Amino acid sequence: xxxxxxxxxxxxxxxxxxxxxxxxxxxxxxxxxxxxxxxxxxxxxxxxxxxxxxxxxxxxxxxxxxxxxxxxxxxxxxxxxxxxxxxxxxxxxxxxxxxxxxxxxxx
Amino acid sequence: xxxxxxxxxxxxxxxxxxxxxxxxxxxxxxxxxxxxxxxxxxxxxxxxxxxxxxxxxxxxxxxxxxxxxxxxxxxxxxxxxxxxxxxxxxxxxxxxxxxxxxxxxxxxxxxxxxxxx
Numbered sequence: 001x002x003x004x005x006x007x008x009x010x011x012x013x014x015x016x017x018x019x020x021x022x023x024x025x026x027x028x029x030x031x032x033x034x035x036x037x038x039x040x041x042x043x044x045x046x047x048x049x050x051x052x053x054x055x056x057x058x059x060x061x062x063x064x065x066x067x068x069x070x071x072x073x074x075x076x077x078x079x080x081x082x083x084x085x086x087x088x089x090x091x092x093x094x095x096x097x098x099x100x101x102x103x104x105x106x107x
Numbered sequence: 108x109x110x111x112x113x114x115x116x117x118x119x120x121x122x123x124x125x126x127x128x129x130x131x132x133x134x135x136x137x138x139x140x141x142x143x144x145x146x147x148x149x150x151x152x153x154x155x156x157x158x159x160x161x162x163x164x165x166x167x168x169x170x171x172x173x174x175x176x177x178x179x180x181x182x183x184x185x186x187x188x189x190x191x192x193x194x195x196x197x198x199x200x201x202x203x204x205x206x207x208x209x210x211x212x213x214x215x216x217x218x219x220x221x222x223x224x
Contacts, residue, residue, distance in 0.1 A: 053153065056139065057146035062194025062202055065139050066187040066213045072220050087223075094219025097212050104209025105202075 003106060005055055006067050012048035014074030016041045018082065063105050070102060117178060124174020125182065127166050132185040134163025136193055143198065180221035184214040 019041030055064055073095050079085040118125070138160030145152025170179055187210050194200040202210070 053142050053146065056143045060194070060200050061139065061143045061198055062191050062200045063206065065136060065190035066210050069183075069187065069213050069217055072217060076220065089223075091220050091223030094216045094223060096216075097219060098216025101209045101212030101216055104212060105206050107203070107205050107209075
């Protein structure tokens with residue numbers, strides 16, 4: 001259950017980043033603040049931050065902070081699915097090494 | 108000979124960005140530290156944490172204006188290093204050898220992901 005929350009926290013962070021990226025791409029600064037992408041981004045960011053704070057109450061700091069790097073994996077997936085970016089073999093091997101690292105930290 | 112020269116030039120060129128990224132990473136880890144300390148409902152620590160985290164985000168944006176992505180993005184792995192040091196020294200948290208290996212693996216993973224563009 002604990003690690004489901006870690007996954008959710010990092011996922012929300014990556015989604016927020018993607019939404020902010022989408023918001024800055026589409027609008028001028030004035031319209032940006034009121035765009036649905038920006039508002040949703042703030043929402044996901046806030047949820048991620050709340051989860052982060054909660055997890056810090058029940059997890060070791062030096063274990064949780066490295067795990068936040070999981071968000072790079074979600075960003076990769078989002079980039080591939082929604083922004084149609086290409087994923088190189090090097091990135092995939094980095095993904096695997098990262099996952100192994102997270103598993104080793106949680107033992 | 109030329110490779111070493113190019114490498115040195117790259118560091119020189121991105122120096123400002125590198126320093127800004129290091130500061131940003133420190134701020135992120137300190138912000139998380141504040142949240143950890145404020146976890147038992149000490150709102151002041153939580154707010155300070157948000158503030159420091161925000162400063163870290165600003166420094167990151169500044170860093171990207173002062174260096175190339177390929178040099179700066181791997182530096183995101185510094186979060187793992189700083190959190191280990193801060194956890195060890197400030198919070199007296201210990202990690203098993205397997206955990207430490209995991210931290211190193213995460214750092215390597217971040218560097219590989221950053222380099223994959």
